[in-house]
Amino acid sequence: MTDKLIIFDTTLRDGEQSPGASMTQEEKVRIALQLEKLGVDIIEAGFAAASPGDFKAIEAVAGKIENSSVCSLARAVQNDINKAGLAIKPANKGRIHTFIATSPIHMENKLRMSPSQVLERAVEAVNWALEYTDDVEFSAEDAVRSEIPFLVEVFDAVIKAGAKTINVPDTVGYSIPFQWGERISQLISKVPNSNSVVWSTHCHNDLGMAVANSLSAVLNGARQVECTINGLGERAGNASLEEIVMSVKTRKDIFDLVSNIKTEFIVPTSKLVSTITGYNVQPNKAIVGANAFAHESGIHQDGVLKHRETYEIMRAEDVGWGANKISLGKLSGRNAFKSRLEALGINLDSDQLLNVAFEKFKELADKKTEIFDEDIHALISDEYSSEIKENYKLIDLSVESSINKSPESTVVINFEGVEKKETSKGSGLVDATFKAIEKIVNSGSELLLFSVNNITSGTDSQGEVTVRLAKNGRVVNGQGSDTDIITASAKAYINALNKITSKLERAHPQV
Ligand code: KIV
Ligand code: ZN
Secondary structure, eight states, X not given: OOEEOXXXXXXXXXXXGSTTOOOOHHHHHHHHHHHHHHTOSEEEEEEGGGOHHHHHHHHHHXXXXXXXEEEEEEXXXXXXHHHHHHHTTTOSSEEEEEEEEOSHHHIIIIIOOOHHHHHHHHHHHHHHHHTTOSOEEEEEETGGGSOHHHHHHHHHHHHHXXXXXXXXXXXXXXXXXXXXXXXXXXXXXXSTTGGGSEEEEEEBOTTSOHHHHHHHHHHTTOOEEEEXXXXXXXXXXXXXXXXXXXXXXXXXXXXXXXXXXXXXGHHHHHXXXXXXXXXXXXXXXXXXXXXXXXXXXXXXXXXXXXXXXXTOSSOGGGGTTTOOOEEEETTOOHHHHHHHHHHTTOOOSSHHXXXXXXXXXXXXXXXXXXXXXXXXXXHHHHHOOTTSOOXXXXXXXXXXXXXXXXXXXXXXXXXXXXXXXXXXXOSSHHHHHHHHHHHHHOOOOEEEEEEEEESSSSTTSOEEEEEEEEETTEEEEEEEEESSHHHHHHHHHHHHHHHHHHTOSOSOTTO
């Protein structure tokens, strides 16, 4: 019988550790629902002890998800494990993922613990976690630089204590594929009763080898891969889910494994994650990049037209390209809009919010004849969030620009019931608009990122803008979309200001 490869998605935990990618509770729930639709086996929803916000977000995800397991990370510390256990309580299936570092460099310099203390704590942590769930995963942080005999000793002890999944992380992205495979194979052969647990791998991408290392682990016996959508994650990121899944599927001759992933949802999931986090996907990224299935050279085009397999090893539609069929249009009614939202996993809590969203949808349909699912996701991202208090509201924006005149923007903003108007010049219209907004709000925040992306194709496509602002150590991402990119930019800036003032975004998860 063909073995199963378990997909453990950590977009909402390790992915969220990408600078500026922290998500609100609602955003986490939206992504989690999409991950469930994608068929992910385990959703690591966050690190419960990191902040009350992260705790609540995990609890909310646990309450919404029906089929996937919901997991919280926890250091091997009693308080972390208690928080993780409570946060996953509403889940149908809940997992605690506890970890402690096992490498000499981490034990001596970071933990200041001896190997025997680390061993003892690892076992204690598994026992504490078992009080909340029988699905306990143990990770040996920095396993890549840990000594094999010590890893064997620790894994043996935590398996005896009751851990069901043993995760071997390349925390610093240091390994080379053949070495990583060898390490996994040695551990599986040396650890007593290794066949009673699932072996897992978690690889970082510092040398660009996270996917290759993960696949090498799979070839050597790992049956769970920890990965993220679009390869998001700490520093250079984690192994990308889409690359792992499509490698295993496309090269079934080599891996002979199946996963639960419904690959046609890969691209929509990737787009949702990039919309919410503001991390755009590079065009030449495998599987989900805009050019991943584009054939530019005449020879290639000719080949594909004659026989697709000449230059294509996968079908674009199998990973969800082209799945963005027109979903709604100008004549669509409130019910059609509501059922499309439900199909996309978006549940607006009240009729009033639905009416507001429907109004916005109608406004968009007036400007843009074909409304795709991506448009709806973007509309909901910037127009609706029950968590964000709309302190600032964009009332009007007019701009003037010509080749011989400095660009100028006039903005009207409503702040707590009072309308204020300011005009500013700038090096371009976006610059002038942001300066005019700042003249009104005087927020004192620093602009860290401004990025524009087209949501769908065509010149009537909406531009989706991300603005990342920092203030007093907090970093927030604002999103705005509109068929006019200056308006989209103003909306994104104001959305970020509202997030900053709502004090919604949590501190960096591992602070
Ligand atoms: O990279 C790492 O080691 C981790 C662990 C917490 C699994 O993220
Ligand atoms: Zn990690």
